[in-house]
Amino acid sequence: MHCMGDATGGWHVHNKEFRLGGVVTEVADRLFTFKPIHGPGMAGAIAEHLMTSEMYNETLVLAVGTRDGYVFDVAAAVARERNLPAVASYNHAADERRFRAQFTMRGAGVPGLADADEAAAFDRDVVEAIQRMGASFDAVVVPTEYVRGQLSAVLSPADLAKVVVAYHGPSAEVFRPRQRAWTGEGPWLHVSRCAVPNALHKNFLWSCELVAAARSAGEPLAEAAELRLCGSGNAESLITEYAVRNGLTDRITVSGVLHQKDLAGLYRESSFLLVPSMMEAGSTTIVEAVLSGCVPVVVDFAGSGEVMRRLGLGDLIVPAESRRAPVSGPDGQVCGHVEFVQPNTEAALAVMRRCLRDAESTNEVMEAAAAIARASFTIEPSVRLLDRALGRMSADMRLLPSFS
DSSP states (O other), X not given: OEEEOGGGOOSSTTSOOOEEEEEEEEEETTEEEEEEESOSXXXXXXXXXXXXXXXXXXXXXXXXXXXXXXXXXXXXXXXHHHXXXXXXXXXXXXXXXXXXXXXXXXXXXXXXXXXXXXXXXXHHHHHHHHHHHHHHOSEEEXXXXXXXXXXXXXXXXXXXXXXXXXXXXXXXXXSOOOXXXXXXXXXXXXXXXXXXXXXXXXXXXXHHHHHHHHHHHOXXXXXXXXXXXXXXXXXXXXXXXXXXXXXXXXXXXXXXXXXXXXXXXXXXXXXXXEEOOTTOSSOHHHHHHHHHTOEEEEESSTTHHHHHHHTTOGGGEEOEEEEEEEEEOTTSSEEEEEEEEEEOHHHHHHHHHHHHHTHHHHXXXXXXXXXXXHHHTSHHHHHHHHHHHHHHHOGGGOSGGGGO
């Protein structure tokens, strides 16, 4: 089995060219990944994947994607050619599609606002890609009931019956619990891509604004307010500019991408994880933080609230607010508006104050949540659940024998 991930993806399924790199990386026993580089387009990508599949005499094709991209079309073509079962892992909430449809230049280049026709065409392209995925794959795995519910609006009943909800969990060995009790000491974290405009839905700027709000709110948050943003993207200069403008250069830092083990250590050293993203379909960072003893403060939107409630952390959920902001053109004049969702700032501060006031109770709640996470949300129970579900559909789609 080799895994095709959405690094091969593009905003429109057939308008870019790429090829798969020459070096195959084995990430686990008989599990391989590829680094994409620009090259011969769709036909060439299918040919290269087909060659690899035949080389290793694979028995299952697994495609992992978060948005409309090449990956599902390539994987489906390989599976058809070799007459193999195929499983798609789809982790993309429709809310993100609607947010990104507001912009043009989705990818490299300077973004602008999309007009109504372009936004509608983008949405139509994505829906068609989802429908092709549903029709082409023997099973589609999604992380939450929230995402499954959204797929129910675009898939046929027969294709929806192939959708399985199975959380794609992190490793409990990597994300180990902290060695001492949670006291509220340590920085706040925001873990996501930090890019403009295509990661603005992660609301990393709101996390910066929360630091400013906390500094003016007084004890017990004023001294504790220190934010580390961890993630790749082009927004570091924008974040730095915000910190300078608001006198927060000693309170806001950008770390970029961290190795999993380094990120796990940072969770254990930190007090709160801020998850303000309006499109968090899988909420992996929430589970990582809970396993590590870092308190997640999460906006109630997309699949995040569902995951938090399953972890018994409903009291840490922050209500969402719909917002509409003006966008200025190069001449400084307002050229349109963007609609988005962000957490209620005062509610977020109230949740954090409550945790700090009763650290002992917070510890008890977090320990119970970590036990639930280890039992249901880490990689081992997730794979077992998925394996049983796929096995009920077809013995040829069992995952666990592939790793035996």
